[in-house]
Amino acid sequence: MLGARSVAVVGASARADSFGARMVTEARRGSARVHLVNPRYAAIGDLPCAPSLEELDETPDLVLLGVPDSAVANALESAVKVGAPSAVLFGSAHGESLRHQIVSLATEAQMAVCGAGCMGFINAISGVRALGYLEPDPLPVGGVGLITHSGSAFSTLLRARRGFGFRLAVSSGQELVTDTADYVEYALDDPGTELIALLLETPRSVPRLAAALHRAADNNIPVVILTVGGSPRGRAMVAAHSGALAGDTEGWAAFCAATGAIHVGDMAEFTDTIELFASGRRARFGTGIATVHDSGAERALCADVAHGVGVPFADLTEDTTAAIAECLDDGLTATNPLDVWGTGADTRTLFGECLQLMTDDPGVAVTALAVDLVTEYDGDTAYTDAVLDTAGRTDSPIAVLTSTPSAVDPAMASRLRGAGVPVLEGYRSGLSGLGHLMRWPLPRGRVDNPVDEERRECWRRRIDAGTIDGVALLADYGIPVANSRPASSPAAVLEAGDALGYPVVLKTVGTAHKSDVGGVVLGLADRAALAAAYAAMAASLGPAVTVEAMMPAGVEISVGVVRNPGFGPLVVVAAGGVLIELIGDRSVACPPLSRTAALRMLDRLRIRPQLDGWRGAEPVAIDRLVDVIIGFGCLAAELGDVLDAVEANPVIATADGAVAVDVLVVPRAQ
16 A cells, blocks of 8 residues: 555546545656546546546556545445555545445455545655645655644644654544554564654554554654543544544553653644654763753743753753853853853854753753744844754754744754754743653563463453452452451451451441441441441441451552553552542553553652651652552453453552552453
8 A cells, every 4th residue: 555556546536626636636746657537537637537446457556535425335345346455545434334334345355444534645755645635745755654643733744844754654544444553563664764753543453553662662763642532522522533432641641651652742742852853863861951042031931841841951060060151251150051141242152162061961961052043134143053063063962942933933944954953843842852852762661571371360260250359359469458357247247356356447348439438437446346336337338348457557559450441451550548539649551560660650649759758757668569569560461351440449558568458349341
């Protein structure tokens, strides 16, 4: 499909500005032999037009179907009959029945299909253009492989006139047959692919896509992913748009973290990050960024935005600071971020020297000249010259960072980009991009954690039979659980209390949020207190309870597994106890987990300082809490396909360990 040598345009038209005419124009701009199909024409321009695919003098490699939904199934069936191996479906293919028919026809014929609801593709290397809309000709050629579910974003990026070019650009639409994983694998087979950019609504073929992204990371090829449909309204819009289920933001973030992909938040960050990475320069050292400014106020603004997006500034060495101080006018301070503007004398030399000193500092990973690259009415090009001077003397990453894209001088931006210097069009998006470049390559969550087949099969049988003991399940995965005993009568309750030793905790059975309904009573000090508590609980919530040993106070954490419709089982670590939903402090990851990945989950929590000891409290045993998270990762990897959720809330973390004191298990709905 992507390297087609012959293309048949079904629905070709001689009517100017029609969809059929645009298909013909674009196909003829490409490298493939073009055949036109429409029974209403004998010829269009200097090309003959056949009434049907069956009457062509060769079997086309690719069929472009520019026909309405009412005709698309018959047209695709004709393509299958003549043996065409691939097709592009531009129409929306509205309706589940039609989509099912398309998938069945293509799958049985082993046909590659781009779409439906797409804008087609351009292979800039083979020269194939399979489009229904006019796009730049020639397309800027570079190392980027772009695959996007959005047709509008496809056109936007092809026409953006940014500092990068394409090897492959695909508007894949609904991906009824051929999906993102297929396109990424194709791009990775091309030795000229230097960066992969994905704009995705829906996770499809997740295991294959994950394998492809790991392959990209193994080959030092950055993958930048913009995802949509993370909000409730966004998810509904994706479903209405393509009939598909969107992946939520946390699921995508976990997937990207596990595969080493760069997850971005909007189109501005997407394009700035692509441009940065497409320049080819990588951070060789450093722990922070550096920026050089011509404005004190904008320097402070830059610092504020960087703090907001979590991008640190590097601490400069004393030698760098002293050397910068020698360059500055009186009254200016050698610091990072750096305000250089004083008298304005010899701007090119001054800014160039400061940029050079920043790029050479061992703490600086990425340097940017943060100026509003506006048109200078006196013809001054000192800023651009200073950056180009520095770029020519270093292999370290360097960029220009602007605050307002609408004021960027096109000539200066073109000159910089032409020399391989990225021009980032916005503080928030640009600083985020600098942070991505600084941190790349990203750590991945890969871990060699073999499945315990005997354990997995044992628990699958129990789950199928509906006999799930949550406490035993956790214990079998190495997760410490509070000592407890089930009971359903006054005598059994007292026997359990005597065996465990007082004080004890009494809990109802079968309720998710026990504390909300009075289903948890803590600190029962003796038999009388336990008997009274049980009588009240049994009367209101039923006789089935558990009696548990009272645990010492500690930090309450929730650890669990939740099945995501797109990504499968995900491990969730959150601030626990009764406030779990209220404060929404949680971290999500794909199983299984390494110790490093489990620790990163804890590090992302806002309550992380509590674990290190807060206001005189003892630090908790972090290693034991990490063991609990890893245990849930193993559980998710082995049983995540037969469980919708498993949650231990709370896990009480203390200086002596981490123990789950309540567990909820939800089998997967059939």
